[in-house]
Amino acid sequence: MKLYDIVFSPTGGTQKAAALLTDALGGEVTHVDLTDGKQDFHAVSLTKEDTAVISVPSYAGRVPSVAVERLTMLNGQGARAILVCVYGNRAYEDTLVELEDAAKQAGFQVVAAVAAVAEHSIARQFASGRPDAQDAEQLSEFAKQIQSKLSAGDFSEPAIPGSRPYKKTSGAGMVPKPTKECTGCGVCAAKCPVQAIDKENPQKVDEKACISCMRCVSVCPHSARRVNSVMLSAVSLMLKKVCFDRKSCELFL
Numbered sequence: 001m002k003l004y005d006i007v008f009s010p011t012g013g014t015q016k017a018a019a020l021l022t023d024a025l026g027g028e029v030t031h032v033d034l035t036d037g038k039q040d041f042h043a044v045s046l047t048k049e050d051t052a053v054i055s056v057p058s059y060a061g062r063v064p065s066v067a068v069e070r071l072t073m074l075n076g077q078g079a080r081a082i083l084v085c086v087y088g089n090r091a092y093e094d095t096l097v098e099l100e101d102a103a104k105q106a107g108f109q110v111v112a113a114v115a116a117v118a119e120h121s122i123a124r125q126f127a128s129g130r131p132d133a134q135d136a137e138q139l140s141e142f143a144k145q146i147q148s149k150l151s152a153g154d155f156s157e158p159a160i161p162g163s164r165p166y167k168k169t170s171g172a173g174m175v176p177k178p179t180k181e182c183t184g185c186g187v188c189a190a191k192c193p194v195q196a197i198d199k200e201n202p203q204k205v206d207e208k209a210c211i212s213c214m215r216c217v218s219v220c221p222h223s224a225r226r227v228n229s230v231m232l233s234a235v236s237l238m239l240k241k242v243c244f245d246r247k248s249c250e251l252f253l
């Protein structure tokens with residue numbers, strides 16, 4: 001049995017939550033980075049004996065479409081899947097059901113699902129510092145419960161919250177732009193999950209291709225990439241009303 005950590009995580013929050021779960025499950029872990037568009041995901045094949053933790057962030061209550069595209073290229077071949085949706089303490093709405101459908105399409109057998117919280121990647125003052133020690137404790141407890149289910153030979157599908165058809169997507173429409181501090185080093189272009197930034201001229205961004213994931217903002221070594229401050233203030237104001245209460249991690253077995 002091999003344990004796979006299959007993750008789409010532009011700014012690292014999803015990866016942090018996924019690692020807390022995979023570490024608690026124990027054993028050697030094989031990583032598959034769905035954030036890296038240069039990989040050939042068709043070449044990744046699992047077996048029936050394997051278990052995969054498949055983790056994505058929630059974008060407007062849905063799975064980022066590029067993560068669905070890449071996940072459905074994998075060959076699950078009956079491997080068991082633990083689904084993880086990571087959100088910024090607002091809501092995850094239809095993310096887990098959409099992830100369930102994509103995982104099944106890729107040939108996985110869904111045995112558990114988890115919703116976890118990480119820092120909001122657009123407005124980082126929300127859910128700041130999460131996943132924290134309390135989340136770590138909860139996720140480690142979830143791992144024990146998942147292990148007990150699997151070692152009892154129970155591979156049944158959990159009841160996962162969410163609606164089909166899924167809620168309509170609405171792109172965040174926030175395309176980060178370089179500031180005058182930009183040195184043209186190209187780090188952001190190399191790391192953009194959808195190659196929306198021109199490698200030769202990082203000042204140029206393909207606004208239609210951009211998924212507003214904020215990776216370019218978080219990887220820029222000169223803090224020289226930002227979203228429009230008026231738009232960011234408007235989003236922060238909206239989030240303030242819905243993000244004030246601490247949401248806990250949830251397990252569906």
Ligand SMILES: Cc1cc2nc3c(=O)[nH]c(=O)nc-3n(C[C@H](O)[C@H](O)[C@H](O)COP(=O)(O)O)c2cc1C
Pocket residue numbers: 008009010011012013014015057058059060061062086087088089090091092117118119120121122172211212213214
């Ligand atoms: C475009 C976009 C849309 C988002 N939509 C939601 C949302 O609907 N609900 C929520 O609670 N958090 C939302 N978030 C926050 C992310 O789900 C959260 O910060 C997640 O941890 C980001 O994952 P990453 O750190 O792996 O990139 C959104 C973030 C982005 C960039």
Ligand code: SF4
Pocket residue numbers: 178179181182183184185186187188189202219220221222223224225
């Ligand atoms: S990483 Fe920052 S400094 Fe480098 S090209 Fe991108 S925005 Fe400019």
Ligand code: SF4
Pocket residue numbers: 010175176191192193194195196197205209210211212213214215216217
């Ligand atoms: S350009 Fe858009 S898609 Fe690319 S890293 Fe920046 S926010 Fe993400």
